[in-house]
Amino acid sequence: MRSENEPSGQKSRSFIEEARRAQIVSSAVEVIAEAGFAQASLARIAKHAGISKGVISYHFAGKDELMVEVVERTYGTIAEHVAARMAGAATATELLRTHILAVADHMRGHRTQIAALGEIFYNLRTADGQPRYGIKANEEIYLALERIYRFGQESGEFRDFDTRVMAIAHSSAIDNMFAYWVATPGHDLDAHAAELADLFERACRK
Amino acid sequence: MRSENEPSGQKSRSFIEEARRAQIVSSAVEVIAEAGFAQASLARIAKHAGISKGVISYHFAGKDELMVEVVERTYGTIAEHVAARMAGAATATELLRTHILAVADHMRGHRTQIAALGEIFYNLRTADGQPRYGIKANEEIYLALERIYRFGQESGEFRDFDTRVMAIAHSSAIDNMFAYWVATPGHDLDAHAAELADLFERACRK
Amino acid sequence: MRSENEPSGQKSRSFIEEARRAQIVSSAVEVIAEAGFAQASLARIAKHAGISKGVISYHFAGKDELMVEVVERTYGTIAEHVAARMAGAATATELLRTHILAVADHMRGHRTQIAALGEIFYNLRTADGQPRYGIKANEEIYLALERIYRFGQESGEFRDFDTRVMAIAHSSAIDNMFAYWVATPGHDLDAHAAELADLFERACRK
Amino acid sequence: MRSENEPSGQKSRSFIEEARRAQIVSSAVEVIAEAGFAQASLARIAKHAGISKGVISYHFAGKDELMVEVVERTYGTIAEHVAARMAGAATATELLRTHILAVADHMRGHRTQIAALGEIFYNLRTADGQPRYGIKANEEIYLALERIYRFGQESGEFRDFDTRVMAIAHSSAIDNMFAYWVATPGHDLDAHAAELADLFERACRK
DNA sequence: TATGAATGAGCTTTCATTCAT
DNA sequence: CATGAATGAAAGCTCATTCAT
Numbered sequence: 001m002r003s004e005n006e007p008s009g010q011k012s013r014s015f016i017e018e019a020r021r022a023q024i025v026s027s028a029v030e031v032i033a034e035a036g037f038a039q040a041s042l043a044r045i046a047k048h049a050g051i052s053k054g055v056i057s058y059h060f061a062g063k064d065e066l067m068v069e070v071v072e073r074t075y076g077t078i079a080e081h082v083a084a085r086m087a088g089a090a091t092a093t094e095l096l097r098t099h100i101l102a103v104a105d106h107m108r109g110h111r112t113q114i115a116a117l118g119e120i121f122y123n124l125r126t127a128d129g130q131p132r133y134g135i136k137a138n139e140e141i142y143l144a145l146e147r148i149y150r151f152g153q154e155s156g157e158f159r160d161f162d163t164r165v166m167a168i169a170h171s172s173a174i175d176n177m178f179a180y181w182v183a184t185p186g187h188d189l190d191a192h193a194a195e196l197a198d199l200f201e202r203a204c205r206k
Numbered sequence: 207m208r209s210e211n212e213p214s215g216q217k218s219r220s221f222i223e224e225a226r227r228a229q230i231v232s233s234a235v236e237v238i239a240e241a242g243f244a245q246a247s248l249a250r251i252a253k254h255a256g257i258s259k260g261v262i263s264y265h266f267a268g269k270d271e272l273m274v275e276v277v278e279r280t281y282g283t284i285a286e287h288v289a290a291r292m293a294g295a296a297t298a299t300e301l302l303r304t305h306i307l308a309v310a311d312h313m314r315g316h317r318t319q320i321a322a323l324g325e326i327f328y329n330l331r332t333a334d335g336q337p338r339y340g341i342k343a344n345e346e347i348y349l350a351l352e353r354i355y356r357f358g359q360e361s362g363e364f365r366d367f368d369t370r371v372m373a374i375a376h377s378s379a380i381d382n383m384f385a386y387w388v389a390t391p392g393h394d395l396d397a398h399a400a401e402l403a404d405l406f407e408r409a410c411r412k
Numbered sequence: 413m414r415s416e417n418e419p420s421g422q423k424s425r426s427f428i429e430e431a432r433r434a435q436i437v438s439s440a441v442e443v444i445a446e447a448g449f450a451q452a453s454l455a456r457i458a459k460h461a462g463i464s465k466g467v468i469s470y471h472f473a474g475k476d477e478l479m480v481e482v483v484e485r486t487y488g489t490i491a492e493h494v495a496a497r498m499a500g501a502a503t504a505t506e507l508l509r510t511h512i513l514a515v516a517d518h519m520r521g522h523r524t525q526i527a528a529l530g531e532i533f534y535n536l537r538t539a540d541g542q543p544r545y546g547i548k549a550n551e552e553i554y555l556a557l558e559r560i561y562r563f564g565q566e567s568g569e570f571r572d573f574d575t576r577v578m579a580i581a582h583s584s585a586i587d588n589m590f591a592y593w594v595a596t597p598g599h600d601l602d603a604h605a606a607e608l609a610d611l612f613e614r615a616c617r618k
Numbered sequence: 619m620r621s622e623n624e625p626s627g628q629k630s631r632s633f634i635e636e637a638r639r640a641q642i643v644s645s646a647v648e649v650i651a652e653a654g655f656a657q658a659s660l661a662r663i664a665k666h667a668g669i670s671k672g673v674i675s676y677h678f679a680g681k682d683e684l685m686v687e688v689v690e691r692t693y694g695t696i697a698e699h700v701a702a703r704m705a706g707a708a709t710a711t712e713l714l715r716t717h718i719l720a721v722a723d724h725m726r727g728h729r730t731q732i733a734a735l736g737e738i739f740y741n742l743r744t745a746d747g748q749p750r751y752g753i754k755a756n757e758e759i760y761l762a763l764e765r766i767y768r769f770g771q772e773s774g775e776f777r778d779f780d781t782r783v784m785a786i787a788h789s790s791a792i793d794n795m796f797a798y799w800v801a802t803p804g805h806d807l808d809a810h811a812a813e814l815a816d817l818f819e820r821a822c823r824k
Numbered sequence: 825t826a827t828g829a830a831t832g833a834g835c836t837t838t839c840a841t842t843c844a845t
Numbered sequence: 846c847a848t849g850a851a852t853g854a855a856a857g858c859t860c861a862t863t864c865a866t
Contacts, residue, residue, distance in 0.1 A: 016850075035335045038244055041835065052852050057837060059850090122328060129245060135382075135389045165401040168386055169379040176341070176378035177371075183341045195371040203409040222825080247860060258827045263862065265825095428846080447747060450656055453839060464848050469841065471846095534740060541653045547794070547801045577813040580798055581791040588753075588790035589783075595753045607783040615821040634829075659856065670831050675858060677829090 020059050023049055025070050032070070033112035037123035042066075064132075067124050071133070074113045081106045092152025096204065097197040099148065100174065104193035107178050114178055142167040149204065158204040170200055226265050229255055231276050238276075239318035243329040270338075273330050277339070280319045287312045298358025302410065303403040305354070309380050310399035313387065320384055348373040355410065364410040376406055432471050435461055437482050444482075445524035449535040454478075476544075479536050483545070486525045493518045504564025508616065509609040511560065515586050516605035519593065526590055554579040561616065570616040582612055638677050641667055643688050650688070651730035655741035660684075682750075685742050689751070692731045699724045710770025714822065715815040717766065721792050722811035725799065732796055760785040767822065776822040788818055 013021070027049035032040045042063060046053045060066040085102035089095045107114055124132045145167035152158030173196055181187045219227070233255035238246045248269060252259040266272040291308035295301045313320055330338045351373035358364035379402055387393045425433070439461035444452045454475060458465040472478040497514035501507045519526055536544045557579035564570035585608055593599045631639070645667035650658045660681060664671045678684040703720035707713040725732055742750045763785035770776035791814055799805045 014849075020850085036329070036331055036337070038329065039331070039335055042837090043835080053836090054838090054852055054854095055850080058852090063836065123242075123244060125242065125244070129241060131242070135385050161404065162397070162401045165383075165398050166405065168382050169375070169402065169405060172378040172382035173375040176374050176381075179341045180374055191368070192371050195368045196375065198367065199372065199375060199409045203405045226825090248862090249860075259861090260827055260829090260863090261825085264827090269861065432846090448741075448743065448749070450741065450743070451747060454841090455839075465840090466842090466848055466850090467846085470848090475840065535654075535656065537654055537657070541657055543654070547797045573816065574809070574813045577795075577810050578817065580794050581787070581814065581817060584790040584794035585787040587794075588786050591753045592786055603780070604783050607780045608787065610779065611784065611787060611821045615817045632828075638829085660858090661856080671857090672831055672833095672859090673829080676831095681857065 017059065020055070021069070024051075024056055024059060024066065025073055028066055028070050029074070029113055029116040032119045033115035037119040040119075064124075067120050068132075070116060071120055071124075074110075074117045077110065077113070078103070078106055092148055092155055092157045093201055093205070095148045096152070096200055099145070100170075100197045100200070101193050103174050104177065104189050107181065108189060111182060115182060118175070118179075138171060141171050145170050152204060157206075159206045161204070166200075166204070173199075223265065226261065227275065228279075230257075230262055230265060230272065231279055234272055234276050235280065235319055235322040238325045239321040243325040246325075270330070270332075273326050274338075276322060277326055280316075280323045283316070283319070284309070284312055298354055298361055298363045299407055299411070301354045302358070302406055305351070306376075306380065306403045306406070307399050310383065310395050313384050314395060317388065321388060324381070324385070344374075344377055347377050351376050358410060363412075365412045367410070372406075372410065379405075429471065432467065433481065436463075436468055436471060436478065437485055440478055440482050441486065441525055441528040444531045445527040449531040452531075476536070476538075479532050480544075482528060483532055486522075486529045489522070489525070490515070490518055504560055504567055504569045505613055505617070507560045508564070508612055511557070512582075512586065512609045512612070513605050516589065516601050519590055520601060523594065527594060530587070530591070550580075550583055553583050557582050564616060569618075571618045573616070578612075578616065585611075635677065638673070639687070642669075642674055642677060642684065643691055646684055646688050647692070647730055647734040650737045651733035655737040658737075682742075682744075685738050686750075688734060689738055692728075692735045695728065695731070696721070696724055696735075710766055710773055710775045711819055711823070713766045714770070714818055717763070718788075718792065718815045718818070719811050722795065722807050725796050726807060729800060733800060736793070736797075756786075756789055759789050763788050770822060775824075777824045779822070784818075784822070791817075 024045065028040065028045045031045050031048050035044070042056050043053050045066075046056055056066065060069070082099065082102045085105070086095055086098050089098045121133045121137055126132050142164065146163040149158060149161075149163040149166050153160060153163075177189070177192050177196060181189050181192065230251070234246065234251045237251050237254050241250070248262050249259050251272075252262055262272065266275070288305065288308045291311070292301055292304050295304045327339045327343060332338050348370065352369040355364060355367075355369040355372050359366060359369070383395070383398050383402060387395050387398065436457070440452065440457045443457050443460050447456070454468050455465050457478075458468055468478065472481070494511065494514045497517075498507055498510050501510045533545045533549055538544050554576065558575040561570060561573075561575040561578050565572060565575070589601070589604050589608060593601050593604065642663065646658065646663045649663050649666050653662070660674050661671050663684075664674055674684065678687070700717065700720045703723075704713055704716050707716045739751045739755055744750050760782065764781040767776060767779075767781040767784050771778060771781075795807070795810050795814060799807050799810065
């Protein structure tokens with residue numbers, strides 16, 4: 001919830017401003033998902049949105065700010081959905097299975113957003129050429145997953161294993177489930193997720 | 207079929223030609239691994255190799271052909287090494303573990319090559335904007351891994367599961383092991399691979 | 413002729429209108445003096461004034477009109493001050509010395525204005541690319557100075573010389589005294605002006 | 619004279635390269651002199667030279683490098699000419715007069731170059747917005763002129779005065795002689811220079 | 825074979841100006 | 846009166862590619 005004072009340093013934006021930003025972000029998501037990060041020029045994003053190139057420059061300080069906003073909006077949506085679904089789980093095994101199933105569930109309705117997110121994560125670089133989000137950007141996810149796994153180990157549900165390795169494998173299995181699903185028409189996402197849940201449950205249990 | 211020297215439809219090349227191509231491919235690998243696909247302009251690759259920009263255009267039909275050649279040369283090397291190591295394995299469990307450990311073993315000495323390979327796989331697109339190697343480029347790997355898993359199921363070592371899902375998870379776990387190792391100084395690659403072998407063995411066994 | 417309030421063909425302006433124009437001119441002066449003519453975009457001037465960009469366009473027909481107004485307001489101020497000081501001089505030598513000293517005196521309190529004036533004189537161009545104020549804009553000054561010098565020649569105080577050359581040298585010496593003073597912290601403006609007065613007095617006298 | 623080793627860190631350039639750079643510099647000079655620094659875009663300079671825009675980028679690292687090269691080539695030519703002429707002068711008075719006359723002499727044949735030089739001096743800024751050559755770029759000239767004036771004071775030819783103020787006035791009188799001559803068709807440059815020589819001689823002598 | 829030179833398309837960004845509200 | 850929004854032209858620059866030598 002925002003307070004009156006806009007405490008996080010953001011300027012409050014008008015309704016129109018907000019709508020335009022959302023429209024531009026949405027257009028960027030679609031272009032990136034369809035044509036890839038490298039082809040997603042401002043000109044192309046503007047054309048896709050049916051607006052002038054300059055509008056983007058007017059509403060965003062630069063291409064970087066636009067990309068970062070795409071990430072923040074998209075990533076936030078996923079995190080919220082998954083967190084809500086996991087709130088109901090009690091055991092580590094339940095948490096583990098719920099996480100995989102909830103993410104898959106979210107993917108079905110947010111195909112382009114997640115595809116765009118992946119492109120930006122992989123490709124966006126800072127002015128000095130360093131990746132802005134490298135694999136280090138997954139750290140937050142890894143920590144969250146490790147918490148689940150350690151909880152399982154402490155509760156006696158799970159055997160002893162390296163939680164970091166397990167978290168990386170878990171995270172990458174989900175990422176590639178998404179990529180495979182996007183690329184393979186007719187692929188059964190739910191079945192894939194269920195198999196994955198079994199896989200990691202068996203890999204962890206005593 | 208052509209002559210022995212042109213088994214795959216390629217024109218036979220002089221020694222010098224071959225050496226130049228190898229030199230250029232090598233330079234491309236280093237630049238891509240270090241700076242990323244997007245920053246790997248022909249100018250930069252040429253400069254890194256200490257040659258003129260035009261040489262690349264002379265020896266390769268275009269940037270695409272160069273990238274494809276990088277993939278073919280690099281990928282072939284990995285496949286050979288892993289196949290040789292797996293020749294000694296008898297059971298499905300042994301094959302599974304050996305695959306993971308052999309790949310990790312190869313990674314240690316071929317860091318830049320594999321990094322470049324990943325960049326190209328992820329980023330290279332055809333003229334019409336479609337990914338040249340999408341996840342579909344993994345099909346060969348998936349088939350090979352599925353052969354192992356089906357063998358294990360038929361021999362009674364492994365439980366019943368969807369071999370395609372397992373293959374995708376297996377492949378992605380290896381890819382991200384590499385990415386994590388590259389990004390994390392001091393990360394123990396062997397220990398990671400051993401953990402991964404345990405993980406998949408437990409996920410598969412009855 | 414129009415009414416008293418519109419002596420020079422200008423539309424009569426409301427108080428608010430006048431205040432806004434003054435505010436904008438003032439902001440323009442500060443931005444130009446600080447950052448140079450080329451960096452003084454309307455956006456920057458507006459931001460500096462804490463108003464919207466459109467306000468400037470509303471009150472001025474275009475950037476050109478704003479610049480011209482800056483020149484007129486600023487230039488008028490100098491001329492008034494110098495004329496007042498020279499009113500008390502009787503001989504040509506006194507007039508000459510007083511001019512230099514009075515200008516220097518004015519500079520001390522109007523640094524930004526004069527700096528901005530110089531920037532605009534030097535840089536502003538008409539739509540067809542010709543300088544709007546070239547050296548020809550100094551004509552008025554040259555004529556005024558020539559009047560002093562001719563007076564001195566007629567009164568017998570000064571030797572015979574080309575009054576136009578003397579006027580140009582005089583004017584440029586003052587301009588550069590200003591530029592040097594602005595660029596050199598600690599430079600003694602009064603001493604500089606006094607030296608200059610001696611210089612021209614000696615150059616003129618018989 | 620250049621040595622074989624190109625000791626000053628410059629890459630040796632081919633004849634064609636050198637010719638192109640000279641052509642581009644020449645085109646830049648003409649465009650700047652005619653249309654002013656602000657209007658001298660790379661596109662305009664290229665068009666004026668009858669070449670593609672990219673050629674300039676190919677031969678120069680950026681617009682800055684081109685501008686700096688214009689300054690260096692043009693400034694060098696003036697300095698050489700003036701120094702050669704002054705070599706024959708013995709007294710301070712002769713040096714003083716010769717300097718002014720030699721500069722004027724050079725101006726007649728290098729109108730556009732000097733005009734361009736002035737534009738760049740006045741307008742070129744570094745990336746952080748600071749003038750690249752401010753009035754500080756005249757320091758070298760001031761020092762050279764002060765040497766003449768001090769010499770005259772020590773030899774007893776000249777009275778006591780502030781040599782820095784005299785040098786600034788001297789330098790600015792020459793600059794504006796040029797500007798006035800450029801702007802005023804039919805103006806007699808030689809007569810102007812002779813008057814100026816008289817002016818400064820009288821201003822200095824005892 | 826190899827090179828330096830040249831091209832032109834496309835990139836992001838800045839800007840003065842216009843306009844509906 | 847004032848604003849925020851939008852426009853489109855032009856800027857400097859990068860790049861893959863072509864070509865004469």
